[in-house]
Amino acid sequence: MITVVTCGPAGTQAVAGAVAELARPGDVILLDGDLGAGKTTFTQGFARRLGVSETVTSPTFTLVRSYPTNAGFDLYHADLYRLEHLSEVIDLALPEVLEDGGVAVVEWGERGSPALDPAHLSIQISHDEGGEEARRLSIVNHGGAWDDRWNQLEEALKC
Ligand code: ADP
Ligand code: MG
DSSP, X not given: OEEEEESSHHHHHHHHHHHHHHOOTTOEEEEEOSTTSSHHHHHHHHHHHTTXXXXXXXOTTTSEEEEEOSSSSEEEEEEOTTOOOHHHHHHTTHHHHHHTTOEEEEETGGGGGGGSOSSEEXXXXXXXXXXXXXXXXXXXXXXXXXXXXXXXXXXXXXX
C-alpha cells in the first residue's frame, strides 16, 4: 500500500496526475471514500494529465461518461453512487471497453467490484487530521495489475 496525505484539491490532483502518467490501456482504478472525500476531484486531475480539456463532472444519470485523451486511449469515468443492482455494472460493459483499450476510473468502485476486473488499483480517500482540506489517499495494487509500475508510482509520490 502507498499512503499519501494531501492538503488541498491541487495535491490530490497531483497524485492523480502521477497515477495517470503510468496508466495503460485496460486499467481499472476504483475510487472509494465518503461524499466530498475527493473522488471526482481526483478524476479531474487524472483526466487533465491525459489532456482532457472538458470539465469532468460525475456522470450521475448515465453512470458512465467517456472522454477521448491524448494518451492513445479513452477514459471512462463511472460513478456507482446510485447503483442499485450489480447487473447495472454489467450493463456498462466495462470489460468490453477495457478490452478495446479504454481506461476506467470508477467512483464508489467497491460497489461494483464483484463485476469488475480483480486486477485493479484501488484508492481510498478519507479525511485526515490536519484540517478541513487534508486527505489521506491509500493506494492498493490488487491482483498484480501494477506490479511492474509500483516502484515508479512510489517514486513519483515521494515528497
Ligand atoms: P467526491 O467525488 O468524493 O464526492 P468531490 O471531489 O466532488 O468528492 O469533492 C471534494 C471536495 O473537497 C471539493 O470541493 C474539493 O475542492 C474539496 N477538497 C478539499 N481538500 C481536498 C483535498 N485534499 N483533496 C480533494 N478534494 C479536496
Ligand atoms: Mg464524486
